[in-house]
Amino acid sequence: MYMQVCMGYAKEKELVKDKDYKIVKSGVMPHAYVVDLIGDYATTSSPIVVEYSGTVPAKNGERAVADQATTDVFVAYYEGDIVRSNERYTGPFSANWAEGVINVNNSSVTSSSQNVLGSVSVVHIDATTGKLLKPEAYVLEKDGTPLHNVEQGTKYKTTSETFSGYKFTTMGYDSAPAEGTVKEGHQRVIYLYVPEVKQKGNVDVTYVTEDGKVLEPTKYVVKDGKVGDDYTTEKNKFDGYKFKRMGEFSADAIGKVEEGTKHVVYVYAKTGNVDVKYVDTEGNVLPGGEVTPVKTNEEVGTEYGTTQKTFDGYHFVKMDVKSAPATGVVTAKDQHVIYVYEKDSETPTPEKKKGSVDVTYVAEDGKVLEPTKYVVKDGKVGDDYTTEKNKFDGYKFKRMGEFSADAIGKVEEGTKHVVYVYAKTGNVDVKYVDTEGNVLPGGEVTPVKTNEEVGTEYGTTQKTFDGYHFVKMDVKSAPATGVVTAKDQHVIYVYEKDSETPTPEKKKGS
Numbered sequence: 001m002y003m004q005v006c007m008g009y010a011k012e013k014e015l016v017k018d019k020d021y022k023i024v025k026s027g028v029m030p031h032a033y034v035v036d037l038i039g040d041y042a043t044t045s046s047p048i049v050v051e052y053s054g055t056v057p058a059k060n061g062e063r064a065v066a067d068q069a070t071t072d073v074f075v076a077y078y079e080g081d082i083v084r085s086n087e088r089y090t091g092p093f094s095a096n097w098a099e100g101v102i103n104v105n106n107s108s109v110t111s112s113s114q115n116v117l118g119s120v121s122v123v124h125i126d127a128t129t130g131k132l133l134k135p136e137a138y139v140l141e142k143d144g145t146p147l148h149n150v151e152q153g154t155k156y157k158t159t160s161e162t163f164s165g166y167k168f169t170t171m172g173y174d175s176a177p178a179e180g181t182v183k184e185g186h187q188r189v190i191y192l193y194v195p196e197v198k199q200k201g202n203v204d205v206t207y208v209t210e211d212g213k214v215l216e217p218t219k220y221v222v223k224d225g226k227v228g229d230d231y232t233t234e235k236n237k238f239d240g241y242k243f244k245r246m247g248e249f250s251a252d253a254i255g256k257v258e259e260g261t262k263h264v265v266y267v268y269a270k271t272g273n274v275d276v277k278y279v280d281t282e283g284n285v286l287p288g289g290e291v292t293p294v295k296t297n298e299e300v301g302t303e304y305g306t307t308q309k310t311f312d313g314y315h316f317v318k319m320d321v322k323s324a325p326a327t328g329v330v331t332a333k334d335q336h337v338i339y340v341y342e343k344d345s346e347t348p349t350p351e352k353k354k355g356s357v358d359v360t361y362v363a364e365d366g367k368v369l370e371p372t373k374y375v376v377k378d379g380k381v382g383d384d385y386t387t388e389k390n391k392f393d394g395y396k397f398k399r400m401g402e403f404s405a406d407a408i409g410k411v412e413e414g415t416k417h418v419v420y421v422y423a424k425t426g427n428v429d430v431k432y433v434d435t436e437g438n439v440l441p442g443g444e445v446t447p448v449k450t451n452e453e454v455g456t457e458y459g460t461t462q463k464t465f466d467g468y469h470f471v472k473m474d475v476k477s478a479p480a481t482g483v484v485t486a487k488d489q490h491v492i493y494v495y496e497k498d499s500e501t502p503t504p505e506k507k508k509g510s
Helices: none
Strands: 021-025 033-037 082-084 087-089 117-126 132-138 155-157 166-171 179-181 185-195 200-209 214-226 230-232 241-246 254-256 260-280 292-299 303-305 314-319 327-329 335-343 354-363 368-380 384-386 395-400 408-410 414-434 446-453 457-459 468-473 481-483 489-497
Touching (some): 241 292, 292 303, 395 446, 446 457
Parallel strands (some): 117 185, 200 260
Antiparallel strands (some): 082 087, 117 132, 166 185, 230 254, 241 260, 260 292, 395 414, 457 481
16 A cells, blocks of 8 residues: 555555554445554545555455445455346456545545545746746635635636736646636646836927027937827927928827837028118118118028119119128028119210129028129120029029029110029938948948938938847937938948847837
């Protein structure tokens, strides 16, 4: 005979007859014997399994009833004929072994069939560390009874639970079903949980001019905020600038925080002023020729035009040497257009009608690319004139001036101003390198914007490379998203080689 714990599967200590146990005839059922524990085992409360392989002879003249021959704790052997359900079998009858549970200091003989028991427990585990989130416990029946050493076939049901900072992910790979029936031995239901990553988000705001100048350092409106919370940004005022629009790739000025970082971009235009006055050759303002605003706090690049006036007793002779062009564009620096008039002589001579044509090449920011020059000077009214576009490094022709005369036309009395307007240009490219500065395969320098107008917005994106992960922008990199500037810009993404045994990566956003 051997004893073993019901939950186990290996035999342990072999008990000694008459020292640890004795066999006695059952007083309850005929033809059956009972194992009585004695000595140190007489008071055990642990379940044990009894195996018996000996032979117990039947007494002379006794017949055994087959369905009484095997009890739930003991195996009895009989010789001779055995009768069961009015059918005759030839002996000897031999049952090999049976299991039984001993809850007191002797075995019980209460039925005629095996009664193998089972248990079900449930455990909740942090899958990342193996830490128990709650002590393992037996599953409870509806009435609160633990499923510990209960009959096979008993139904059970378990569910995942809620733990602060964790979320249920899956059942353990060797877990018993969440819902089922009790089976022999011990079933273990295993629920696995992972720490909840609290979603956070950022919102920053940038105030930038169309030519790429940052008017105020980028600052956070929300830092590590709760996803779903509201955020608000506002337009700011800057001397010499006025708000024009939101950036092409800007997040909404007012919205909700999302995982990662949202960039709100306000774009401003430079502004300037233009005025005009009419003076005599001594610099005195003529009556009715006082300083008059032409453009006030107007966006740089906005075209303006002025005209000669007539003043009794005076005739126009020239533009003042300090005068801005009669027709041009607003610049960041205030401009003053000055017409100069000479007093008429008392006996004027008949004047032949003449005309002039000049040409100006100017950038949208007001920079004169080539000094104004005459195409026709005091020419005959009605003669033809022609002007041409010129080429300038870092600029490209965009349009004729709003107040420009035709590029090709006829000379007229007075002066015609032909104005060619140019836009600044720049280039942007992108490349992808490792931490040593080596270009990754497929990450070669690629043009993003070529000879594009300054202020045009551009955007670049991260790429994925096998065996590498993105870590940062290079210290010399232009912004991933921005505007074309007159100076060429290079966007540089830096990647790090993956380790051979990568650690779980924490979700991040920028």
